[in-house]
Amino acid sequence: MKNFKKLLYLAVLTLGFVSCGEKKETDPMGNPIEETKTTTKALSSEELGKELFEGKGMCFTCHKEDTKIIGPSIKEIAKIYTDKKASISIFLQGETDPIVDPAQFEIMKANFAITKEMTDEELKALEEYMLSYK
Numbered sequence: 759m760k761n762f763k764k765l766l767y768l769a770v771l772t773l774g775f776v777s778c779g780e781k782k783e784t785d786p787m788g789n790p791i792e793e794t795k796t797t798t799k800a801l802s803s804e805e806l807g808k809e810l811f812e813g814k815g816m817c818f819t820c821h822k823e824d825t826k827i828i829g830p831s832i833k834e835i836a837k838i839y840t841d842k843k844a845s846i847s848i849f850l851q852g853e854t855d856p857i858v859d860p861a862q863f864e865i866m867k868a869n870f871a872i873t874k875e876m877t878d879e880e881l882k883a884l885e886e887y888m889l890s891y892k
C-alpha cells in the first residue's frame with residue numbers, strides 16, 4: 759500500500775513535470791495562443807474512401823491511379839464499373855462476379871477478408887472514391 763502511494767506520487771510528479779515542460783506559444787502581446795485543435799471534422803464520403811483505400815484497406819498497394827501494377831488501375835476499374843453500371847460495394851462484399859480482369863480474381867478475392875468486415879458506409883465510401891477517378 760505504501761508502495762502504491764509512492765508510485766502514485768511519482769506519477770503525479772512526472773505528469774506535472776511533463777505538462778510544465780510543454781512550450782506555450784504566445785502572441786506578440788504575450789498572451790497564450792490557443793492550440794488549433796485538429797477537431798475530427800466529418801469526412802466526406804469520398805475522403806473517407808481515400809482514407810480506407812490508402813489505409814486499412816491497403817488497396818493502394820495493388821491499385822494505382824492510372825497504371826496497372828498488380829491490380830488494374832483505379833481509372834480502368836472506375837470506367838468499366840461506370841459503363842456497366844455495376845456496383846463496386848457489392849463486388850467488395852463478394853456477391854458479384856469480377857468484370858474487370860476475371861483471370862486475376864484469385865488475388866483480389868483475398869482482400870474480401872478485409873472488405874467483408876467493412877460497414878456499408880465504408881464500402882460506399884470506397885466505391886465513391888474509386889468512381890471519382892473515371
Ligand code: HEC
Binds near residue numbers: 828866872
Ligand atoms: C494484393 C493485391 C490487391 C489488393 C491489396 C487489392 N486488390 Fe483489387 N484487384 C487486384 C487484382 C489482381 C484485380 C484484378 C482481378 C479482378 O478483376 O477481380 C483486382 C480488381 C479489383 C476490382 C475490380 C473487380 C472486378 O470486377 O473485376 C475492384 C473494384 C477492386 N480490385 C477493389 C479493391 C479495393 C477496394 C481494395 C482494397 C480494399 C483492393 N482492391 C485491394 C488486386 C488487389
